[in-house]
Amino acid sequence: MGVTPKLGELGVVTTRLEDAVNWARTRAMWPMLFGLACCAIEMMSTQASNYDMSRFGMELMRPSPRQSDLMIVAGRVTRKMAPVLRQLYDQMPEPKWVLSMGDCASCGGVFNNYAIVQGVDEIVPVDVYVAGCPPRPEQLIHGIITLHERIKQERIADWA
Amino acid sequence: MSVQEETVWQGDVEKLRGLVSDRALSGETMVLNMGPQHPSTHGVLRLLLELDGEDIVNCIPDIGFLHTGIEKNMEAKRYEQSITMTDRMDYLNPLGNNLAYCLAMEKLIELDVPPRAQVIRVLLAELTRINSHLVWLGTHALDIGAMSVFLYCFREREKILDIFEMVSGQRMMSTYFRPGGLWRDVPEEFEPAVRDFIDYFPAKVDDYEKLLSNNPIWLDRTQGIGFISAEDAIALGCTGPTLRGSGVNWDIRKALPYSGYEQFDFEVPLGVHGDVYDRYIIRIEEMRQSLRIVEQAIDNLPGGLFRSNNRKYVPPPRAELGHSMEAVIHHFKLWTEGFRPPKGEVYVRVESPRGELGCFLASDGSPRPWRVRFRTPSFVHLSALPHMAKGHLIADLVGIIGSVDIVLGDCDR
């Protein structure tokens, strides 16, 4: 929004509703604490001291889907896990986003076999894909920023 | 299918018979589901709990939520290609898995490993052990409620990952070991980086101990919890810190040395009580001992080859291809077809951070393994979990799960 009160007591700020809502949505987006496999370890590194996701208002990982906005699918999704994942997605309140982290979640990765779902987009709609096996924390952060940029573009007309 | 239908359990009560006690079927005790999405199950473990009030009467693990078909996939790949798969099995111990698989291959084809490669392997395997224990300590403490330890552990872990990235180009899935040695020699910056880490790390381990070892809350939550006796631990097939926590002196590095572990001087810490606290103390001490091994390895790093010269199994270096026809032939053969080991079966075991990691290879003489099978510690320890959990409060269960250090990728593969 870029509003700085320069004239002392500036009590009123004008902005567009879309911008205000989108700003609020991106600045405190709580991811769901949901690790599947190796990628989850890198997701934890992203949370921890060196990369520190709290810079993006995301330090609070909620273990409950009902309190989270973003599902980071970190790891390979097996056929046994797929119904659980879908149920968790259904339990998340709107608005919700999905980030597919790593090759396995995005396309099956090296495991083209009977056990792995070949891309989590077969079961839930994915907003951002992050490549890598596992993606570096920087890559995950880049994915998250990309998602934030997308959210900032959203229009009221589309929400209805 | 609506959400509502999904969430109401419509299963058959009869199916529970045999799994839980009869008291659960009459409604006297409660059956509770924990996981697969639960912050303290370290991945996608599902536990079916039978509770009497807050006491655990029964605990039934349900595994397979991360079954990846790795062993089956490896049968479809050539021996060398499958190394990448092993990293992804126990993802906190990627280099240890590489080591087990490479040792099995080397035993099968009777390939020599130059001393330099052996020492670097040991060095990196021990750094991996520290790395794994750091993740374990961080998450275990987080489960019990100590948040800051998690942040400290991951700070130190980054230093180790930097070393892995330096040698292999990847932070976690490094796939650095190859049959006959290493993928390439370590770079020049490797030695100073390891020495930096050796100087830096001991004070940090002391810090963790200061935070936890005498902390009354930590003691209350860990001492006397999750007890397992030495006999039971042996009978249930426990290995690694879970077995040593009960006072059994069994470490594959000492008992059946591999990859030159007999040259190193280190101690195997042992517990007395076999509870969560003892297993914690052992892992802390193991980090110190691993660091000792790393120090000895870097001090006595021999020169020479980093990979065997046996051209039947090891591709020639790139530089040779320009002027040697023979090298071109070897290169072509190995990269189009792979090597053909003799018929036979081998079993190799290494000490992973969690316990005994065994690799069984069966060859039918073709360039692809006929069968690969891993004996993974997490799988075995999971069967010991109900034994440890029974009779404790449900709140202690997260501590017990943490203390046996289960990695679901290792368990389900």
Ligand code: SF4
């Ligand atoms: S993409 Fe790689 S690191 Fe991530 S879950 Fe798959 S195998 Fe593991």
